Amino acid sequence: MTRRRSATWSRWSDERLLALRFRELHLSRPAAWVERCQKLLLLELADRALKGRPHVWLAEEWFSPRGIPGFAIPFYLAHPRLMQLERSQMHMVEGGTPASCMAIMRHEAGHAIQHAHRLHRRARWRQLFGESGAPYPDRYRPRRNSARFVRHIPGWYAQSHPDEDFAETFAVWLRPGSRWRTRYARWPVALAKLTYVDSLMHELRDVRPPVIARAKPHSIAQSALTLGEHYRARRHAYRNTPAGWLTL
Numbered sequence: 434m435t436r437r438r439s440a441t442w443s444r445w446s447d448e449r450l451l452a453l454r455f456r457e458l459h460l461s462r463p464a465a466w467v468e469r470c471q472k473l474l475l476l477e478l479a480d481r482a483l484k485g486r487p488h489v490w491l492a493e494e495w496f497s498p499r500g501i502p503g504f505a506i507p508f509y510l511a512h513p514r515l516m517q518l519e520r521s522q523m524h525m526v527e528g529g530t531p532a533s534c535m536a537i538m539r540h541e542a543g544h545a546i547q548h549a550h551r552l553h554r555r556a557r558w559r560q561l562f563g564e565s566g567a568p569y570p571d572r573y574r575p576r577r578n579s580a581r582f583v584r585h586i587p588g589w590y591a592q593s594h595p596d597e598d599f600a601e602t603f604a605v606w607l608r609p610g611s612r613w614r615t616r617y618a619r620w621p622v623a624l625a626k627l628t629y630v631d632s633l634m635h636e637l638r639d640v641r642p643p644v645i646a647r648a649k650p651h652s653i654a655q656s657a658l659t660l661g662e663h664y665r666a667r668r669h670a671y672r673n674t675p676a677g678w679l680t681l
Contacts, residue, residue: 497544543603563595
């Protein structure tokens with residue numbers, strides 16, 4: 434298996450690398466430091482006695498498909514050369530440091546736990562977060578001063594969709610030392626969501642989840658898309674986002 438620093442394409446120019454198809458990267462695992470983040474995440478879940486253990490795979494971006502108790506890690510976190518390419522194309526590397534990677538993994542773990550236990554079917558979940566089946570928007574316009582949502586990932590991400598609201602709330606609850614009761618004491622709606630998540634996760638302690646699928650949708654291992662096509666689509670989405678709006 435071609436991996437990391439031994440990859441032939443790691444010495445290629447950006448132009449040549451952008452012509453490569455995802456499956457031609459021959460990568461199936463993230464970089465070692467990302468795998469350490471994943472192991473830390475699993476320890477955090479184990480410390481809370483949660484039986485769900487999200488599996489991971491490489492795809493174009495961070496996401497957790499509906500009905501799958503796992504999440505995808507973006508391909509660029511598999512090799513330093515790909516992180517360099519991501520920065521040159523998008524001017525940032527989402528999850529490119531251990532701290533930011535852990536923050537996003539806690540968020541994605543929230544999705545995975547939701548899917549594993551079908552939490553969105555619960556009446557109280559829907560009352561607090563909304564309907565999980567609502568269409569995902571391509572973009573959203575956050576209310577930057579709203580106290581109804583927790584703040585975890587930059588960009589007021591909890592406001593984009595009910596599932597994201599739950600995942601962000603879960604991430605704040607899961608992070609060791611977050612002191613969420615104090616931090617959100619004056620935000621009654623956000624605090625109610627956190628208190629519910631705290632109660633719900635205590636209910637799920639040592640409960641084996643009913644959904645255990647290990648599918649890996651949109652894995653780069655099967656993708657014939659070129660890296661150049663991928664980045665052109667992403668830049669197009671950003672260029673066509675109105676001022677004051679954010680792209681999912």
